[in-house]
Amino acid sequence: xxxxxxxxxxxxxxxxxxxxxxxxxxxxxxxxxxxxxxxxxxxxxxxxxxxxxxxxxxxxxxxxxxxxxxxxxxxxxxxxxxxxxxxxxxxxxxxxxxxxxxxxxxxxxxxxxxxxxxxxxxxxxxxxxxxxxxxxxxxxxxxxxxxxxxxxx
Numbered sequence: 001x002x003x004x005x006x007x008x009x010x011x012x013x014x015x016x017x018x019x020x021x022x023x024x025x026x027x028x029x030x031x032x033x034x035x036x037x038x039x040x041x042x043x044x045x046x047x048x049x050x051x052x053x054x055x056x057x058x059x060x061x062x063x064x065x066x067x068x069x070x071x072x073x074x075x076x077x078x079x080x081x082x083x084x085x086x087x088x089x090x091x092x093x094x095x096x097x098x099x100x101x102x103x104x105x106x107x108x109x110x111x112x113x114x115x116x117x118x119x120x121x122x123x124x125x126x127x128x129x130x131x132x133x134x135x136x137x138x139x140x141x142x143x144x145x146x147x148x149x150x151x152x153x
Contacts, residue, residue: 025096026072029103033069036107037062043111054114061110068103 044058074080083095117125 037065
């Protein structure tokens with residue numbers, strides 16, 4: 001996960017260095033956390049009739065993403081001048097990379113967890129869905145004729 005963030009940030013910067021610019025990674029974290037916060041809000045609204053634990057996990061994911069977004073925004077505007085938690089020297093990663101990886105992992109966890117599927121169940125699910133897709137009258141699907149007047153005004 002960290003390597004994909006490094007590659008993405010390197011492509012944005014158009015350089016191939018192991019340590020990317022911290023400002024660029026903060027901007028990337030802002031975009032990522034903003035998207036994941038909106039995604040979790042949307043999933044909580046769409047799935048509001050499901051189990052309360054699922055909706056609560058979307059809300060918690062959104063809250064954590066919002067905290068990370070606000071912290072990254074404060075870093076970008078230089079309100080927060082230094083980040084605590086010093087790392088040992090010589091590591092191939094910095095704190096911004098760790099923060100971006102945490103933001104991606106925490107924000108995408110609820111959606112990935114609740115929409116998971118067991119791969120061994122996939123053929124059975126496809127076999128169950130095939131008759132429904134083939135029966136056009138049940139699904140409310142109407143096949144258009146070949147005459148252009150049917151689909152043109």
